[in-house]
Amino acid sequence: MNLTKTAVLALGLFLALPALAITLNEARSQGLVGEANSGYIAIVDQSSQELKQLVSEVNTKRKREYAAIAKRNNIDIAQVAARAAEKLEARVKPGEYYQDTLGRWVRK
Known part of the structure; x- marks a missing residue:
């Protein structure tokens, strides 16, 4: 019985993980994250594996x-x-970050 509960809980967490992913x-x-002066997105502060993956995906597409x-x-x-x-x-909205020409993060 205990093994069944654990398996159901593990399955539920596994299926819920993609829903926890943060969007751009x-x-x-x-x-x-903010718009870097390079034309790509970059992490402003508090890096995590999830943010690194998001930034990588967005920048690969860009x-x-x-x-x-x-070409x-x-x-x-x-x-x-x-x-x-x-x-x-x-296009940066108020409250969002962009990088100025000196590389400093600025909040609009």
């Missing part, structure tokens, strides 16, 4: 998109990322 918008609004844009326009990916950084900074 949640991480932004909580001040955990890099793929930046590379496609760079279409025959320009360097760094130019695309720099332009994206400007646009992303302009």
Whole structure:
């Protein structure tokens, strides 16, 4: 009986773990991540494995998109990322973080 309860509890926790994952918008609004001056997302404070994974996933997708844009326009990916950084900074909502040109985190 005790083994059955443990197995059911373990299964429930296993199925619930994906639901506990933080989203990019949640991480932004909580001040955990911000828009870096590089065109990518970065951890502002209090790193965790979950945040590292989120940042990695978002940045991988951004890099793929930046590379496609760079290839279409025959320009360097760094130019695309720099332009994206400007646009992303302009879209930061009040209370969220972005990195200024000196690398300092600023709360909008």
